[in-house]
Amino acid sequence: MVMKNNTNIEYRRVGDYNIPNLILPPEEANITLGKYGMLHKDYLLKHKKVLFTTLLTQGKLYQHCAEVEKQARDMFDILVEQMKEAESVTEQLKEENQFEWVCRMQNIEARAIEIVTTELICN
Numbered sequence: 001m002v003m004k005n006n007t008n009i010e011y012r013r014v015g016d017y018n019i020p021n022l023i024l025p026p027e028e029a030n031i032t033l034g035k036y037g038m039l040h041k042d043y044l045l046k047h048k049k050v051l052f053t054t055l056l057t058q059g060k061l062y063q064h065c066a067e068v069e070k071q072a073r074d075m076f077d078i079l080v081e082q083m084k085e086a087e088s089v090t091e092q093l094k095e096e097n098q099f100e101w102v103c104r105m106q107n108i109e110a111r112a113i114e115i116v117t118t119e120l121i122c123n
Contacts, residue, residue, distance in 0.1 A: 031062040037069035039121045047122075072120045079112040 011018040033041065041061065044052040055061040084090075087104065094101040
């Protein structure tokens with residue numbers, strides 16, 4: 001049985017309860033989230049429940065997380081390049097001492113990930 005109230009919300013009767021027939025707006029079907037987008041979505045779910053629910057019910061959650069993903073990737077790339085330049089991690093170092101280059105690059109990438117996570121993902 002379908003009933004309507006003054007706000008044009010349809011309800012269906014289940015036992016003794018009237019349940020609203022709510023339909024969420026469609027999300028972008030072709031949005032795929034990467035590492036940073038999934039981390040941000042998880043952060044919103046655990047720490048910003050109101051914002052998560054609002055974005056979800058408006059059909060904008062995945063779009064928002066995809067935007068954060070893009071910003072995070074761009075920020076990561078910029079930070080890595082800036083740190084490489086500041087610390088003289090060059091192709092010449094890579095040719096002369098591969099082990100040293102790998103160690104320093106891993107350190108730079110780890111610091112860049114920490115900065116991106118702090119500034120964008122968990123904010």
